[in-house]
Amino acid sequence: MTKETAASTAQMRKGVLELCILRVLRQGEAYTSDIVAALQAVDLLVVEGTVYPLLSRMKNADTLTYRWAESPSGPPRKYYSMTSEGETVLKALEASWDQFVDSVNSLSTAPKI
Amino acid sequence: MTKETAASTAQMRKGVLELCILRVLRQGEAYTSDIVAALQAVDLLVVEGTVYPLLSRMKNADTLTYRWAESPSGPPRKYYSMTSEGETVLKALEASWDQFVDSVNSLSTAPKI
DNA sequence: AACAGGTACTTTGTATTGCAAAGTACCAAG
DNA sequence: CTTGGTACTTTGCAATACAAAGTACCTGTT
Numbered sequence: 001m002t003k004e005t006a007a008s009t010a011q012m013r014k015g016v017l018e019l020c021i022l023r024v025l026r027q028g029e030a031y032t033s034d035i036v037a038a039l040q041a042v043d044l045l046v047v048e049g050t051v052y053p054l055l056s057r058m059k060n061a062d063t064l065t066y067r068w069a070e071s072p073s074g075p076p077r078k079y080y081s082m083t084s085e086g087e088t089v090l091k092a093l094e095a096s097w098d099q100f101v102d103s104v105n106s107l108s109t110a111p112k113i
Numbered sequence: 114m115t116k117e118t119a120a121s122t123a124q125m126r127k128g129v130l131e132l133c134i135l136r137v138l139r140q141g142e143a144y145t146s147d148i149v150a151a152l153q154a155v156d157l158l159v160v161e162g163t164v165y166p167l168l169s170r171m172k173n174a175d176t177l178t179y180r181w182a183e184s185p186s187g188p189p190r191k192y193y194s195m196t197s198e199g200e201t202v203l204k205a206l207e208a209s210w211d212q213f214v215d216s217v218n219s220l221s222t223a224p225k226i
Numbered sequence: 227a228a229c230a231g232g233t234a235c236t237t238t239g240t241a242t243t244g245c246a247a248a249g250t251a252c253c254a255a256g
Numbered sequence: 257c258t259t260g261g262t263a264c265t266t267t268g269c270a271a272t273a274c275a276a277a278g279t280a281c282c283t284g285t286t
Contacts, residue, residue, distance in 0.1 A: 016217065017244085023220035032263075042216045050244050052264065074262035075252035101214050103155045104129065107136035130273085145234075163273050165235065187233035188281035 015093050017054060018063075020044060022082060022090040025064070029081040055080060063089050130167060131176075132206040133157060135199060138177070142194035168193060176202050 024030060024038045032051055039046045055078075058064045063086040066078040082090065137143060137151045145164055152159045168191075171177045176199040179191040195203065 020217060020220055023217075038220070042219045043212065044216045044220075047245065048264090049246060053243085053245095053266090056265085071253080071262075073254065075264075077263065097217065099156070103157045104133060104136075104210065106155045107133055107151070107157075160274065161235090162275060166237090166272085169236085184233075184282080186283065188235075190234065 015096065017046065017050070018058065019090070019093040019097055020046075021051070021054065021058070022063070022086060022093065025080060025082050025086070026090065029067075029079045031069075031077040031079050035080070058086075062086075128206050128209065130159065130163070131171065132203070132210055133159075134164070134167065134171070135176070135195060135203040135206065138193060138195050138199070139203065142180075142192045144182075144190040144192050148193070171199075175199075 020039055021035055024035050030038070032048060032055065035055075036046055036048055036051055039051075055064065059066065059080075062083055064080045065083050066080045068076045069079050071077050133152055134148055137148050143151070145161060145168065148168075149159060149161055149164055152164075168177065172179065172193075175196055177193045178196050179193045181189045182192045184190050
């Protein structure tokens with residue numbers, strides 16, 4: 001196992017939500033309520049209290065950017081979208097995710113050591 | 114989304130390692146080094162410092178039990194095995210895991226909200 | 227019999243993070 | 257101008273993966 005694999009595995013847990021958000025944003029810009037709704041629509045429970053700080057972290061990491069936009073009713077919204085760096089991160093997270101799933105599932109049939 | 118689904122999703126992150134350990138033990142009893150080796154064999158990096166406390170928690174939860182056994186060289190080992198309750202937990206974790214994977218993967222093609 | 231080395235288990239401390247909840251602020255309607 | 261709803265931010269808490277230090281046992285050597 002390489003150090004990269006080790007790091008990826010360690011990052012996997014905290015990377016899943018990030019992966020999910022990036023997958024949502026790949027379809028176009030969205031603001032927090034859109035993102036939460038999209039995740040809840042596929043039975044991934046997340047609450048706004050979790051997503052807001054994560055979006056801020058991703059913004060600080062230049063994975064995302066946002067623009068202010070008027071709301072039909074209420075205060076303005078932050079509409080997030082992926083940066084080009086975000087697309088790179090998304091590809092990496094998807095690869096890690098697929099490998100992680102394969103690893104967990106391979107335990108179903110792995111022979112005893 | 115039901116409360117159970119919500120709870121399962123919340124538990125998912127911390128449940129993955131537990132699932133992996135139970136999948137290893139389904140094949141027969143093993144002690145810590147066996148388990149760590151089995152997980153590392155499928156590229157799931159875990160270290161003993163993580164597994165030991167988790168095994169203790171699972172023992173306290175009656176998911177696992179253990180017996181002391183002599184070692185060919187060194188102090189005796191705790192050989193862990195699943196309890197019947199552990200088998201129930203394993204089934205539940207596997208269902209949650211499969212659903213979780215489906216949820217994350219469904220975001221690849223989900224339409225924009 | 228004492229000690230050194232290796233194995234096995236336990237305990238403690240730290241950083242991360244998902245979540246809840248309180249707080250701030252903006253806008254529209256009455 | 258006040259009320260209610262929406263949107264974002266900040267703070268505090270609990271869980272846990274990990275690292276590292278600590279304890280203890282067994283075997284072989286001197």
